[in-house]
Amino acid sequence: MSATGTSTLSGAQILLECLVRENVDCIFGYPGGVTLPLYDAMYDHPIRHVLVRHEQNACFAAEGYARSTGKVGVCCATSGPGATNLVTGLVDAMMDSIPVVAITGQVSSKLIGTDAFQEADTFGITRSCTKHNFLVKNVADLPQIVHEAFYIASSGRPGPVLIDIPKDVFQAHSHYVPVSSIHLPGYKVFTEGHTGQIRRAAQMIWEAERPFVYAGGGIIAAEASEELRELVETVDVPAVNTLMGLGALPANHPNFISMPGMHGSYAANMGMSNADLLIALGVRFDDRVTGRLAAFAPRAKVIHVDIDPAEISKIRNADLPIVGDVKRVLSKLTKVLKELEPSCREKNSLTRQAWWRQIRSWKAEHPLTVETSTSEIKPQHLMREIDRLSGGEAIVCSDVGQHQMWSAQFIRFNKPRLWINSGGLGSMGFGLPSAIGAQFACPEKLVFAICGDGGFQMSIPELATIANHGLPIKIIVMNNGYLGMVRQWQELFYNNRMSQVELNSFPDVEKLAGAYGFKGRTIESPHELAPTLREVVNEPGPYLLNVKVSSYENVYPMVPAGGAINEMVLGPPQPVTA
Amino acid sequence: MLQIISLLVENKPGALMRVTGLLTSRGYNIESLTVARTMDPTLSRMTIAVDVDQNLRSQVIKQMNKLINVLQATDLTDVPAVCREMVLMRVRVGMSSRTAILKEAEIFGARVVESSTEGFALEATGEAEKLEEFIDIMQSYGEIEVTRSGSVAVSLEAKKLRLSAPVQKAHAAVASLETVGT
Ligand SMILES: Cc1ncc(C[n+]2csc(CCOP(=O)(O)OP(=O)(O)O)c2C)c(N)n1
Ligand SMILES: [Mg+2]
Numbered sequence A: 001m002s003a004t005g006t007s008t009l010s011g012a013q014i015l016l017e018c019l020v021r022e023n024v025d026c027i028f029g030y031p032g033g034v035t036l037p038l039y040d041a042m043y044d045h046p047i048r049h050v051l052v053r054h055e056q057n058a059c060f061a062a063e064g065y066a067r068s069t070g071k072v073g074v075c076c077a078t079s080g081p082g083a084t085n086l087v088t089g090l091v092d093a094m095m096d097s098i099p100v101v102a103i104t105g106q107v108s109s110k111l112i113g114t115d116a117f118q119e120a121d122t123f124g125i126t127r128s129c130t131k132h133n134f135l136v137k138n139v140a141d142l143p144q145i146v147h148e149a150f151y152i153a154s155s156g157r158p159g160p161v162l163i164d165i166p167k168d169v170f171q172a173h174s175h176y177v178p179v180s181s182i183h184l185p186g187y188k189v190f191t192e193g194h195t196g197q198i199r200r201a202a203q204m205i206w207e208a209e210r211p212f213v214y215a216g217g218g219i220i221a222a223e224a225s226e227e228l229r230e231l232v233e234t235v236d237v238p239a240v241n242t243l244m245g246l247g248a249l250p251a252n253h254p255n256f257i258s259m260p261g262m263h264g265s266y267a268a269n270m271g272m273s274n275a276d277l278l279i280a281l282g283v284r285f286d287d288r289v290t291g292r293l294a295a296f297a298p299r300a301k302v303i304h305v306d307i308d309p310a311e312i313s314k315i316r317n318a319d320l321p322i323v324g325d326v327k328r329v330l331s332k333l334t335k336v337l338k339e340l341e342p343s344c345r346e347k348n349s350l351t352r353q354a355w356w357r358q359i360r361s362w363k364a365e366h367p368l369t370v371e372t373s374t375s376e377i378k379p380q381h382l383m384r385e386i387d388r389l390s391g392g393e394a395i396v397c398s399d400v401g402q403h404q405m406w407s408a409q410f411i412r413f414n415k416p417r418l419w420i421n422s423g424g425l426g427s428m429g430f431g432l433p434s435a436i437g438a439q440f441a442c443p444e445k446l447v448f449a450i451c452g453d454g455g456f457q458m459s460i461p462e463l464a465t466i467a468n469h470g471l472p473i474k475i476i477v478m479n480n481g482y483l484g485m486v487r488q489w490q491e492l493f494y495n496n497r498m499s500q501v502e503l504n505s506f507p508d509v510e511k512l513a514g515a516y517g518f519k520g521r522t523i524e525s526p527h528e529l530a531p532t533l534r535e536v537v538n539e540p541g542p543y544l545l546n547v548k549v550s551s552y553e554n555v556y557p558m559v560p561a562g563g564a565i566n567e568m569v570l571g572p573p574q575p576v577t578a
Numbered sequence B: 001m002l003q004i005i006s007l008l009v010e011n012k013p014g015a016l017m018r019v020t021g022l023l024t025s026r027g028y029n030i031e032s033l034t035v036a037r038t039m040d041p042t043l044s045r046m047t048i049a050v051d052v053d054q055n056l057r058s059q060v061i062k063q064m065n066k067l068i069n070v071l072q073a074t075d076l077t078d079v080p081a082v083c084r085e086m087v088l089m090r091v092r093v094g095m096s097s098r099t100a101i102l103k104e105a106e107i108f109g110a111r112v113v114e115s116s117t118e119g120f121a122l123e124a125t126g127e128a129e130k131l132e133e134f135i136d137i138m139q140s141y142g143e144i145e146v147t148r149s150g151s152v153a154v155s156l157e158a159k160k161l162r163l164s165a166p167v168q169k170a171h172a173a174v175a176s177l178e179t180v181g182t
Helices: A011-021 A033-043 A055-069 A081-095 A139-154 A166-171 A197-207 A217-219 A224-233 A267-276 A328-344 A349-363 A378-390 A402-408 A431-441 A453-469 A484-493 A509-516 A526-538 B014-023 B056-066 B097-105 B129-139 B177-180
Strands: A025-027 A048-051 A073-077 A100-106 A132-137 A160-166 A211-215 A238-241 A256-258 A277-281 A301-306 A322-323 A396-399 A447-452 A474-479 A519-523 A543-548 B003-008 B030-037 B043-050 B070-075 B081-092 B112-116 B119-126 B143-148 B150-153
Touching: A011 A033, A011 A139, A025 A055, A025 A431, A033 A073, A033 A100, A033 A166, A055 A073, A055 A081, A055 A100, A055 A328, A055 A431, A055 A453, A055 B143, A073 A081, A081 A160, A100 A139, A100 A211, A139 A160, A160 A166, A160 A267, A197 A277, A197 A301, A197 A322, A197 A328, A211 A224, A211 A267, A211 A484, A217 A224, A224 A328, A238 A267, A267 A349, A301 A328, A328 B119, A378 A447, A378 A474, A378 A526, A396 A402, A402 A447, A402 A474, A402 B014, A402 B056, A431 A447, A431 A453, A447 A453, A453 A474, A453 A509, A453 B003, A453 B129, A474 A526, A474 B150, A509 A519, A519 A526, B003 B014, B003 B056, B003 B081, B003 B150, B014 B030, B014 B043, B014 B056, B014 B070, B056 B070, B081 B129, B097 B112, B097 B119, B097 B129, B119 B129, B129 B143
Parallel strands: A025 A048, A025 A073, A073 A100, A100 A160, A132 A160, A211 A238, A211 A277, A238 A256, A277 A301, A301 A322, A396 A447, A447 A474, A474 A543, A519 A543
Antiparallel strands: B003 B043, B003 B070, B030 B043, B081 B119, B081 B143, B081 B150, B112 B119
């Protein structure tokens, strides 16, 4: 029987129908009182629902799904506590521009505003943590709203969108009329860059003596890696990828310099600081990248390409702004660059060669080096071994802390959408659930979840989800016995007064993983590292590996907060030798 | 100096909250805010007077233009525009001052909307400074109670309203209705 004919569907069924039409194949969620009608409709519906163990992780998993594929991730929670538990994930997705649609149940329309059981003002609470949000008042509006939500989440600068649906709307019946068009007159999506500006940008690029590409997460969101590579090769310009942009330009590309910023490499930060032209592509001049703004790239003119006009000149004035989809802008820009090449190529070729020599010598002077020891596992050593196994191809989902920075420094990514981390919000507890989302989205891929011993303990409930679905995620806990990143700041800036950063009573992972029915192991000797990691990767199911590393290692280089990025502290103070 | 922002917004629940939320989350103090339907009943016109640093004003406008329910946000602070405010005032005066009050009202172009033995209710419109003067003078005659509307502004320049066209919805080719069952 056709539902578009005379029969009607419930709001819950209409919602599922719309999700299918949006190509949704997986929802991460947790049920409750007001979503009972929805979960009842799911009971015999083909759409896959993954039951996580905490709503925050439903949103993180949806992000992992979205970050690894570019598709919209979907999560679902009940009213009140379910919805408030989503908030951290929504802000996380907002900060990193990740397309997520969150569906929350709400108390019945008549009860809204009466302090009903499990009522929370989800619409109000999530106003500032979403790109847009909806409260559905009438079942007839539901299809339009759901498709608008997906359109808003995935177009322009992507972001999270929340749909709050009262229980009676799930239950009400209506004729389902498929939506044929979306009309959001006030939603401006800028795609084509200004042709004249693009031409001027090309001229500036050829005229520059020390050009430098600063590329970020926007390249990944726009699927513009190929276009970035073409641009970089056409002008033979050095390029950095930000923490959010790792993999945008392959790590094995000869023009790739590494990551800039607070824990960026010497060459990347010196390059930024000495450039006379910054080609900023899909970046937002985050304070963790720029350091002290007044001293950031002081000699550089800035070309800034971004799809969000509000990013232009928000932090650093753009000498040449281009608002548009970075993929389209780059392909046009490269075309113009090639047109101009015959007349421009030679102009600055000598100064440009000198610029490259300078950058190579910075790279050689202070490379990111992996120290190893025979008595203990150094964190950098761990990351290098993971890098070897990955070969630039595995998905690595990281939590937040020192291990995140070492992962970003030492694990290389030759493709976009492999490096998944909470960049803008820095949410501990992100690594493991985002790996769940990524593994569901990419069942064939090798997925690592790299966590600190702190963040891992924020995610332990999800071991059940992993066990439940036999997800072959390789969970690596870099266990330094501390909230390492906070300890590092206490050591460096608070006279080493270690306040509330020691993590005692870490569980025995063999027993912990065993309790969930999969393998777990602890290692602490450097000799065990490589063979154990091979064993972990070869294990067909999940694996929880606890790697005890040296406790007092700090992440270097480091730009102290408020410092200029060319004033990096390159390493620990050297002991004075007589 | 206050920033005067004129917004054309969709007349939808939550639209006002999005606009004010954007200002309050940045710690800006809203001096006045008016909102009412336009000729098109699906749209509202808002005028906001808000204390924003000179160098952050264009950022505020950009952020407002990003809101899905906002069709257009315009900064009227430094462009040709007319800005007016209305005051409703109750003045309690004795019989001896009535004529004087009516004289003052005339000078300021205020109208008497209610009159009784207790005093008057007056209505005045004008620029904020002029109204403040009016209020000061009236205060010298006796007890007053004042309600101000806040600024409403209209731009004197035609600014093109760019609206997004409808987007056709490309559906996944599914026949899921059969599996849903009704
Ligand atoms: C939810 C949350 N709470 C607190 C912090 C502050 N914070 C940042 S890094 C860090 C330490 C993380 O410790 P651990 O997970 O052991 O990682 P490590 O730095 O030792 O590698 C803390 C507490 C945070 N980022 N997120
Ligand atoms: Mg730790």
